[in-house]
Amino acid sequence: MKRSTKQRLTHVPLYLVLLGVAAFLYFRTDWAAIGANFFAPEGMGRPWAGEWGTWPDLITIGAFNTIKYTVIAFGGGLALAVVLALMRLSPLRLYRWMGTSVVEFFRSLPVIVVVLTLAFGVPIAFNWQWPGGSIQAGLVALILVGGAYMAETLRAGIQAVPKGQTEAARSLGMSSGRTMITVVLPQAFRIVIPPLTNEFVLLLKDTSLLFVAGMMIDQRELATMANAMTVQGATAGTSTSFTQAAMLYLVITLPLTQLVSWMERRQQRAR
Amino acid sequence: MKTDDTTVAAIEIRDLHKSFGKNEVLKGIDFHVDQGEVVCVIGPSGSGKSTLLRCVNRLEEPDSGQVVVEGIDITDPETDLDQVRTRIGIVFQQFNLFPHMTVLKNLVVSQRKVLKRSKAQAVEVARKNLAKVGLEGKEDAYPAHLSGGQQQRVAIARALSMDPDMMLFDEPTSALDPELVGDVLEVMRKLADEGMTMMVVTHEMGFAREVGDKLVFMDDGVIVEEGDPAEMLANPQHERTQAFLSKVL
Numbered sequence: 001m002k003r004s005t006k007q008r009l010t011h012v013p014l015y016l017v018l019l020g021v022a023a024f025l026y027f028r029t030d031w032a033a034i035g036a037n038f039f040a041p042e043g044m045g046r047p048w049a050g051e052w053g054t055w056p057d058l059i060t061i062g063a064f065n066t067i068k069y070t071v072i073a074f075g076g077g078l079a080l081a082v083v084l085a086l087m088r089l090s091p092l093r094l095y096r097w098m099g100t101s102v103v104e105f106f107r108s109l110p111v112i113v114v115v116l117t118l119a120f121g122v123p124i125a126f127n128w129q130w131p132g133g134s135i136q137a138g139l140v141a142l143i144l145v146g147g148a149y150m151a152e153t154l155r156a157g158i159q160a161v162p163k164g165q166t167e168a169a170r171s172l173g174m175s176s177g178r179t180m181i182t183v184v185l186p187q188a189f190r191i192v193i194p195p196l197t198n199e200f201v202l203l204l205k206d207t208s209l210l211f212v213a214g215m216m217i218d219q220r221e222l223a224t225m226a227n228a229m230t231v232q233g234a235t236a237g238t239s240t241s242f243t244q245a246a247m248l249y250l251v252i253t254l255p256l257t258q259l260v261s262w263m264e265r266r267q268q269r270a271r
Numbered sequence: 272m273k274t275d276d277t278t279v280a281a282i283e284i285r286d287l288h289k290s291f292g293k294n295e296v297l298k299g300i301d302f303h304v305d306q307g308e309v310v311c312v313i314g315p316s317g318s319g320k321s322t323l324l325r326c327v328n329r330l331e332e333p334d335s336g337q338v339v340v341e342g343i344d345i346t347d348p349e350t351d352l353d354q355v356r357t358r359i360g361i362v363f364q365q366f367n368l369f370p371h372m373t374v375l376k377n378l379v380v381s382q383r384k385v386l387k388r389s390k391a392q393a394v395e396v397a398r399k400n401l402a403k404v405g406l407e408g409k410e411d412a413y414p415a416h417l418s419g420g421q422q423q424r425v426a427i428a429r430a431l432s433m434d435p436d437m438m439l440f441d442e443p444t445s446a447l448d449p450e451l452v453g454d455v456l457e458v459m460r461k462l463a464d465e466g467m468t469m470m471v472v473t474h475e476m477g478f479a480r481e482v483g484d485k486l487v488f489m490d491d492g493v494i495v496e497e498g499d500p501a502e503m504l505a506n507p508q509h510e511r512t513q514a515f516l517s518k519v520l
Contacts, residue, residue, distance in 0.1 A: 167330055168367035168426075172381035172433060173357035182380060186371050 036238065043229075043240035054234055054241065061218060062225035063248045069207040069221055072139055074200050077146030084151035085158060086180070099151070106148035112209050114141040119213035138213035146203050153195045157188035190267055197260040201253055222248055279342045281306045281437050281468040282327055287336035289322055296322045298492035300336070304437070309469040311479035311500065314489035315515060320472045323489070324441050327470065328352075328359045341436060357385055360430030364442040366422040368414040374401070374425050375410040378432045386433065393432075400428040404458045420451030424458055437468035444475060476520060480504055488512045 045053025087099030106114065119137035123129055130136045161184050169179040189196075208223030215224065222245045229241035282304040289297040296319045304310045312320045325331040326338055329345055329352060338345050345355055369377050378397035382388045388396070401407050404424035414422055423443055430438060440459065444452040456478050463469055463482045473479060479486050479500050486500035488509070496509045504520070507513045 162365075162367075164363060164365050164367040165369065168361075168363065168369070169381070170353075171328060171330065171356055171359070171361040172429070173353045173385040174381060175353055178384055182384060183369055187369075190371065 038239050038243045040235050040238045040240040043235035043238070043244060054229065054244065058222070058225060058229075058241070058244055058248060062220060062222040062245065063252065065219060066204065066207050066221040066223075066249075067252065069139060069142070069210065070200065070204045073142035073146050073203050073207070076139075076143035077150055077199075077203070078196075080143060080147030081150035081154050082185070084147060085154040088151065088155050089158060103148045103151050106144050107152075109145075111141065111145050111206050112212055114145055115209055115213050117141075133216070133219075134213040135210065135215045135219050138210040138215075141213075142203060142206060142210070145206075146199060149202075150196065150199050153192050153199065154188060157192035158184055160191050161187045193260060193263060193267075197257060200256065204253065205249070279306070280304065280339070281308070281341060282470065283337075283339040284323075284326070285337040285339075287323070287326060287338065288334045289319075289326060289331060290334055296492055297326070297333075300492075300494060302487065302494065304468060304470050306436075306468050307466050308484045309463045309467075309471065309482055310485045310487060311483040312470065312472045312487045312489060313474065313476070313479060313515075314495075318489040319492045320489045321441050324361075324439050324470060324472050327439060328356050328361060330361075353385070357433050358436045360427075360433060360435035360438040362423070362426050362430055362438065362440045362443045364445050366414070366419070366426045366446070368422055368426055368429070370414050373411050373413055374406070374417075377414070377425060378429050381429075382432055396432050396434075397428070400431045401425075403431070403461070404428045405454070418451060419447045420454045423447065423455045427455075427458055427462075431462075437470070438462065440469065440471040440473065442472055442474065444473070474519065476504060476516075488515065490515065 041051075041053070043054045045051040045055060084099050084103055087095045088103070090096050090099070115138045118141045119130075119134040122137065165183050165187065166179055169183040170176070174182065207221050210221060211224040211227070220228065226241040226245035229235050230237070230239060235241050280303045282302070284300055284302040287297050287300040287302075288295070298319075300319075300323055302323065312323065314320050322331055326333050327340065327345075329338070333346055336346070340355055340359065343350060343355060345352065368374075369380070372380065375394065375397055378400065379390075379393045382393035382396060383390065386393075398407070398410070401409065404427055406421060406424055406428065409417065409421065409425070414425065417425065427438075427443075443459070444455050447455065452475070456475060459469070459471070459478070460482050471478070471483070483500040485497060486503045487497040488495050488503070488507075488511075490511050496503065496507065496512045503512070504516065507516055
């Protein structure tokens with residue numbers, strides 16, 4: 001027997017097992033129930049007949065708000081992270097200590113606890129209302145938690161930039177601040193783009209925790225909206241809205257990760 | 272601040288001490304470089320020659336002693352270090368080009384940010400210096416796409432673009448493949464011919480002999496011997512110099 005034939009024969013049982021599992025799942029599954037519960041036409045619509053179901057609302061309100069909240073939380077978190085990372089690398093012990101405290105504190109608490117504390121604890125403690133409503137409290141919470149995580153990533157990135165870069169910049173007469181802005185940070189950001197994408201995706205999903213702060217109907221993001229739509233509206237009584245939300249989350253996240261790997265490839269050429 | 276007074280030494284170092292932890296690297300160095308002079312510093316690795324060079328613009332903080340550059344004491348905390356540093360060009364063993372910038376940007380950025388030159392002027396100076404090191408046409412390349420020798424020549428052009436009064440070279444050819452050393456030395460020789468004040472820490476004895484005005488031999492944190500390069504290489508006086516030269520020549 002030829003070697004390749006023999007190899008193919010040993011693969012046969014493997015394929016049979018796979019086929020068996022697939023067949024079992026196929027016959028075991030209640031396809032009608034799945035169709036009615038997760039793919040109800042009232043939600044999914046019939047695009048070929050010009051019916052768009054609940055997609056327009058989910059996209060223009062839910063997905064739009066999810067992206068908006070993520071961008072705010074990521075942008076704010078990144079700015080905070082730069083400050084915290086520089087504090088942790090400061091020659092002044094007090095700054096290092098403060099930076100470390102903030103980072104450790106917000107990394108150690110569950111996001112939902114931070115959201116609740118800011119949304120309900122802070123107004124009681126200071127007898128003060130969030131001017132932008134409790135959704136603002138939730139966003140500040142995401143900024144704090146995201147910033148704490150990203151600060152650690154960024155600090156590692158800054159430390160990964162070779163010391164010779166700083167020396168060269170200082171020798172050219174740049175001040176330490178100018179060196180950081182012009183030479184070190186741009187290289188540090190390039191190094192940490194992959195872990196920062198990770199942080200972006202985590203924040204994107206954490207926006208679904210904002211609901212505990214309470215929000216107006218037009219402030220709802222994807223998950224909260226989908227949750228509400230299981231009990232009211234065209235798809236009430238089914239889980240169709242969750243299927244739709246899941247699909248939208250994928251549509252948002254997958255291109256992003258593709259974009260980042262494209263950026264990484266492009267950057268490799270410049271190295 | 273620039274002085275044309277040739278009676279002031281470019282670099283004047285007095286009784287310089289520097290330790291890393293318990294390891295005393297510089298044990299009381301007296302050293303000077305006159306304006307327009309090319310001084311080569313040789314010695315075994317660990318002798319303190321690179322540390323001495325790095326003390327000249329305070330990349331290393333001296334423990335005690337004085338470093339006076341063109342009459343300005345740079346160990347004085349009142350001295351504007353960034354200002355003095357613009358007048359001292361440094362070329363490193365590992366080039367240290369900024370990898371996220373094109374060659375042109377590498378040459379332009381500190382002219383713009385530190386000297387506040389206009390963009391047009393900075394680009395003009397950059398192009399002039401790129402031509403000087405024989406790399407015209409490489410403006411848009413990234414450092415990673417250049418050979419080691421080309422990178423080092425860009426680094427020289429970058430330092431020259433600040434119009435420094437003196438150039439310090441810290442083993443500029445030690446990280447290069449042997450066939451690329453010549454181009455870099457050629458550029459350095461040209462600079463010396465133009466009258467640039469230079470301090471060169473090197474292992475290139477040929478360069479030291481032909482281009483250097485003075486040769487300094489360091490060992491174990493002290494200057495053992497200094498003098499005319501050709502004379503010293505041919506006829507070293509001190510026993511440690513003889514031992515070192517017999518190994519490298």
